[in-house]
Amino acid sequence: MKESFDPSSIRTFQSEFTALKNLRHNHLPRYYAVFEAEGNGYLVMELIPGQSLADVLEHQLGQPLAEAQVLGYAIQLCDVLTYLHQQTPPILHRDIKPANIRLTPDGLVKLVDFGLLKQGSEATHSSRRGGTPAYAPLEQWDGIAQHTGPRSDLYSLAASLYHLLTGQAPMSAATRITTHRDPLQPPHQHNPQISAHVSAVLMQALSIKADQRQASVAAFKQALLSGPETSPAPAIKPIRPLTRLKTARSAQRPDWLPEMIDIPAGPFLMGSSNHDAMAEAHEHPQHRLTLPPYTIGKTPVTNSQFRPFVEGDGYTNPAYWTGYGWQWRQQQNRDRPFWWHDQQWNGADYPVVGITWYEAVAYCRWISAQTGREYRLPSETEWEKAARGDDGRIWPWGNRWDPNCCNSEEAGKERTTPVGSYPNGASPYGVLDMAGNVWEWCATHRGKQYPYQIGDEWNTDYLERRGWNDSTVLRGGCWGNAQQYVRGTKRNSGDPCNHYYHYVGLRLASYAPL
Structure with a gap:
């Protein structure tokens, strides 16, 4: 249960409950009720066991998570954001960050805390503006809800993944625009274990201008899964040149590369x-x-x-x-x-x-x-x-x-x-x-x-x-x-x-x- 002693919170909780009460998705909590008692607002929702990804980062003591592990989280988050953005009208989270992503003991991630959600062209449902600096796109900083869209959530998702992969939060968008050249370094420069392809996909999603990001979260997911066109590991010399493997069952698959089977989520x-x-x-x-x-x-x-x-x-x-x-x-x-x-x-x-x-x-x-x-x-x-x-x-x-x-x-x-x-x-x-x-x-x-x-x-x-x-x-x-x-x-x-x-x-x- 979420509790707030702010008298204005009942309106925020009511809006959050109205938008989310009928949604059903593996990566969303269930919402049960909203009520007011003695001037305080209460939102009753499913208890999500486990820890937040912010807790996971804290336990890492500044060390990054493995790329494969982070991509597993990314796929789940892309699926739930695509689901939200496809609602009529679309639902935007507007405050995606590691602290708002819960990791359950069975490895499922859940997106929580919709206090800044925006539905369609409505104004944001909170007096708070801009989200969290390290994860908020530039268009959220002006406090005008109409300037945000699905690509705003995409930026915040990419910023969260950047933090998980590098062990450090990205520089805020507001700081990045104060210099002549964007100072944000690609994640693989912080963590050489990150593939150049994943690094490039994240950097596009972190573009200051929304129209330079991937067209949608679904397109971002597809880009992550598509793989590079050539090997991103020149430091380790291959035994012979290879044609890029497009799919597990491609006719171009070398004889020595085992055939793979897709296992669905x-x-x-x-x-x-x-x-x-x-x-x-x-x-x-x-x-x-x-x-x-x-x-x-x-x-x-x-x-x-x-x-x-x-x-x-x-x-x-x-x-x-x-x-x-x-x-x-x-x-x-x-x-x-x-x-x-x-x-x-x-x-x-x-x-x-x-x-x-x-x-x-x-x-x-x-x-x-x-x-x-x-x-x-x-x-x-x-x-x-x-x-x-x-x-x-x-x-x-x-x-x-x-x-x-x-x-x-x-x-x-x-x-x-x-x-x-x-x-x-x-x-x-x-x-x-x-x-x-x-x-x-x-x-x-x-x-x-x-x-x-x-x-x-x-x-x-x-x-x-x-x-x-x-x-x-x-x-x-x-x-x-x-x-x-x-x-x-x-x-x-x-x-x-x-x-x-x-x-x-x-x-x-x-x-x-x-």
Whole structure:
């Protein structure tokens, strides 16, 4: 409940309630009532658990968030702003900033505090003017509501993302216009981990003149997701020139680049239900999580797809490796997967095996450098949603065991099989080999308790801190496991430097649809 002791607040709250009471969106709170008591105004609304993105920034102590993590928030915010701007008449928030964006424990963002909202051509519903300086576009500074529009919210959104990506709020628009040349630096100059493409898209949205920004929040989202036309990572030399990958299923996709499957945003059931007799204690309770859109490899990475990493500079360029990973590689003098030359395991279309978590992360970074698109390991939540869909099924194909749907112990192969050999075992999204064949590394530390809280799985520091004994999640089961171990909810783990067995591989993920 919002409370105000300002006598004028009842009018502000009434306007906010009237505009928002009938709206329904995953990224908006529900509004229940507005009333006055003893001269004070009260607005009754849904309690949003979690913390604001301003709190997240405070905990970062000035350090930026990972680009993939921020883009996940951006996609959700773009969706809700597009929804608001498409209302009749359009609804403008006019005070978007990290403090007004709530992050729930399940990773959902909610846009709150509409005290400055504007509906259509009406005047703003508050005596406050201009929003918050670091995030407000120039057109809000004059206090004339008619000068603002959807592109004003776009500016504030971009300013908030700028802060998350750099660790510092952007210079205010009012300050920027006082100099001959705009002093606002592109975000990638503050944080070299930001891709040049994302940096450029943000800078356009932060244009002083509204007509120089993207035409809409939807256009801004599309620009973020479209990717650069060429690789933005010249500091890491590719092994050979590549044609820009336009989509995950493009005919121009190099043979060594795994095919990706789009996983839509939305809720899914994580963990095992009480009806699954094979479930283990740490798979309970089953609970609902909501994820932003992402992509995941259609199959595990094969030997032929891993080969360019081995034959290129994958094992010799420390830029691809975490600090601990590079130390391990040097100490072990590792220059290929452990089973690389064993004919039983190195078939071209077979999943690459014998790789540590450090090698898996380095491979993802190498792929990113070659394509100009950020690839990574999936988080534990992403892996499970891709394997089970949104209905809580036990195996990717359903709730009834079928030994003909995967390479498990029951299949009797006693070794890996070419990826995609079991099309009848596809998940609801068409992802293959999510049960059996090889265990797959995830980005997530072992030990997260249920109900699961999405945290910092994709944060660069989160990966860099992974020491030799920091057990890391493995999912999917392998060719030597029985049916209970290849369930979509089965949780396993291994040390990032020692778990290089002939039943461990990897699968790619990316932060959003390509």
